[in-house]
Amino acid sequence: MTRFSLGKYLLPTYVFLTFLxxxxxxxxxxxxSFNDSIKSNIIWRGFTLDNWLxxxxxxxxxxxxxxSLLVAVTATTVSTVLGTMIAIALVRxxxxxxxxxxxxxxxxxxxPEVVMGAGLAAQFLDFGWxxxxxxxxxxxxxxxxxxxxxxxxxxxxxxxxxLEEAGxxxxxxxxxxxxxxxFPLLLPGILSAAMLAFALSFDDFIITQFNSGSVDTFPxxxxxxxxxxxxxxxxxxxxxxxxxxxxxxxxxxVRSAMKKRKLLSK
Amino acid sequence: MAFxxxxxxxxxxxxxxxxxxxxxxxxxxxxxxxxxxxxxTPLVSLIITSLKAPSATGAIGRYDLGLEFGNYVYAVTQYAxxxxxxxxxxxxxxxxALAISYPIAYFIAVKSRNRPxxxxxxxxxxxxxxFISFLLRTFAWKQIFxxxxxxxxxxxxxxxxxxxSYIIGTNFAVVFGLIYNFIxxxxxxxxxxxxxxxxxLVEAGxxxxxxxxxxxxxITLxxxxxxxxxxxxxxxxxxxxxxxxxxxxxxxxxxxAMIGNVVEANxxxxxxxxxxxxxxxxxxxxxxxxxxxxxxxxxxxxxx
Numbered sequence: 383m384t385r386f387s388l389g390k391y392l393l394p395t396y397v398f399l400t401f402l403x404x405x406x407x408x409x410x411x412x413x414x415s416f417n418d419s420i421k422s423n424i425i426w427r428g429f430t431l432d433n434w435l436x437x438x439x440x441x442x443x444x445x446x447x448x449x450s451l452l453v454a455v456t457a458t459t460v461s462t463v464l465g466t467m468i469a470i471a472l473v474r475x476x477x478x479x480x481x482x483x484x485x486x487x488x489x490x491x492x493x494p495e496v497v498m499g500a501g502l503a504a505q506f507l508d509f510g511w512x513x514x515x516x517x518x519x520x521x522x523x524x525x526x527x528x529x530x531x532x533x534x535x536x537x538x539x540x541x542x543x544x545l546e547e548a549g550x551x552x553x554x555x556x557x558x559x560x561x562x563x564x565f566p567l568l569l570p571g572i573l574s575a576a577m578l579a580f581a582l583s584f585d586d587f588i589i590t591q592f593n594s595g596s597v598d599t600f601p602x603x604x605x606x607x608x609x610x611x612x613x614x615x616x617x618x619x620x621x622x623x624x625x626x627x628x629x630x631x632x633x634x635x636v637r638s639a640m641k642k643r644k645l646l647s648k
Numbered sequence: 649m650a651f652x653x654x655x656x657x658x659x660x661x662x663x664x665x666x667x668x669x670x671x672x673x674x675x676x677x678x679x680x681x682x683x684x685x686x687x688x689t690p691l692v693s694l695i696i697t698s699l700k701a702p703s704a705t706g707a708i709g710r711y712d713l714g715l716e717f718g719n720y721v722y723a724v725t726q727y728a729x730x731x732x733x734x735x736x737x738x739x740x741x742x743x744x745a746l747a748i749s750y751p752i753a754y755f756i757a758v759k760s761r762n763r764p765x766x767x768x769x770x771x772x773x774x775x776x777x778x779f780i781s782f783l784l785r786t787f788a789w790k791q792i793f794x795x796x797x798x799x800x801x802x803x804x805x806x807x808x809x810x811x812x813s814y815i816i817g818t819n820f821a822v823v824f825g826l827i828y829n830f831i832x833x834x835x836x837x838x839x840x841x842x843x844x845x846x847x848x849l850v851e852a853g854x855x856x857x858x859x860x861x862x863x864x865x866x867i868t869l870x871x872x873x874x875x876x877x878x879x880x881x882x883x884x885x886x887x888x889x890x891x892x893x894x895x896x897x898x899x900x901x902x903x904x905a906m907i908g909n910v911v912e913a914n915x916x917x918x919x920x921x922x923x924x925x926x927x928x929x930x931x932x933x934x935x936x937x938x939x940x941x942x943x944x945x946x947x948x949x950x951x952x
Binding site: 393394396397400401403404405406407408410411414424464465467468470471474475477483485486487488489490492493494495496497498500501502503504505507508520521523524527531581585587588591592600601604605608609612616617620621623624627628631632635639 | 671672673674675676678679680682683684686687688689690691693694696697748751752754755759764765768770772773774775776777778779780781782783784785786787788789790791792794828831881885886888889890891892895897898907908911912915916921924925928931932935939943
């Protein structure tokens with residue numbers, strides 16, 4: 383067909399423009415991380431590398447970033463272990479209270495953060511617990527757990543039970559079967575679940591604000607700073623995290639593409 | 649990402665002879681106990697707190713156990729505009745986000761199906777906003793639309809805008825920010841669904857002389873409905889409780905406060921825990937009604 387069709391170009395153009403729109407705040411944050419600002423980081427005053435080289439001149443930004451890392455690493459570890467166990471049980475075992483379990487796991491995904499945040503804060507108040515890093519970690523394990531279950535469960539479902547049976551036929555103990563067969567096969571799913579939990583925890587603000595007391599995480603620092611203007615060092619941290627995350631995503635995609643090619647060429 | 653997994657509902661066929669008993673309990677109990685302790689009991693705490701009465705000692709931030717159902721009446725009458733606004737903003741932003749996201753999801757899932765590289769790049773770009781802090785993204789829009797910014801000045805110069813018009817602090821700015829932040833939540837589940845769309849069904853439609861638009865309306869759209877529903881829930885629910893975008897330090901103004909802002913102010917600033925809890929309980933109840941309608945339609949196994 384040689385007929386010029388508008389429809390052929392309309393959709394790609396639309397997609398291109400929307401993606402441009404999606405990138406605007408990212409580009410803006412990145413550009414203003416190089417701004418030679420004095421007090422507030424609103425007007426462009428010229429290019430400098432100073433913000434990147436001396437991030438910790440803004441001790442608050444650095445400390446908050448450190449807290450966010452600590453919370454995310456701890457919460458991710460706990461919720462990945464608990465979530466993986468649940469995911470295996472959901473696919474491999476039959477048990478009575480199955481739909482109640484499904485519902486209990488789904489509800490946190492469907493609850494607005496402000497409700498979970500206020501609920502936990504009310505409970506900590508009732509218990510008389512002091513809010514701090516521990517309460518933030520408790521909260522983050524809670525809201526990332528279901529995401530881990532969903533992600534790992536998809537991987538367990540693709541696993542061939544015959545492989546484990548083969549292990550048992552060869553007189554491997556249940557522990558050996560798990561660590562030598564099941565776990566290595568589940569690892570990609572577990573890793574992507576952990577990455578997701580980490581990302582969710584690191585970027586969480588609402589639940590954190592309700593349960594952190596005087597402890598600052600990076601998003602909480604940004605929220606508090608917004609009233610008087612966010613320092614460029616915060617843009618540096620944001621841009622840095624962005625670059626690392628994108629690099630990981632690209633590495634994972636390239637690796638899986640290469641694997642596919644290898645399989646095809648065999 | 650889980651949003652994809654959530655929308656895609658991987659086929660979970662029962663595998664092998666299902667063993668029950670101690671192993672299953674050992675695997676399930678720690679996690680479920682954790683959720684019972686830190687998800688369910690907090691909801692109970694919230695209900696108890698919502699019925700508390702001011703302390704007899706009169707101290708600020710102290711409350712005694714009670715059955716003050718009046719707290720709910722007070723919350724509804726005092727904050728009716730914010731409740732109504734949250735609901736309208738959430739509906740509006742969800743509908744517009746759906747209209748923006750569907751063609752993108754369609755392009756990635758169907759039009760790029762045979763081009764893995766393009767597909768990979770586009771998917772990465774959809775999730776890219778997740779990798780820069782939610783607050784930084786929103787603040788970037790505030791600065792882009794601030795009163796003396798390039799955008800606003802150009803709008804004034806070409807006469808679309810009056811000399812004393814502004815964007816930040818308006819309902820428009822808040823809905824705009826909500827739409828921007830939640831486009832990926834809408835796009836991914838629809839993409840995950842369309843990715844599994846059997847194109848031979850679409851071909852069958854055109855073989856039978858249906859016009860492209862008719863094929864879309866009668867085949868593609870109905871088949872992608874589960875993705876649309878997941879996306880709608882994943883967008884509507886977080887928006888209904890958000891208070892960052894509508895905050896006065898971000899895109900909001902004095903008259904844009906939503907339910908989340910009310911809960912934040914009452915809980916964390918003026919320590920009116922019962923009112924904050926009453927509003928949270930009502931929000932949660934609404935969501936539970938929505939979700940149970942969804943469950944009745946498709947059962948609990950498709951939830952996860």
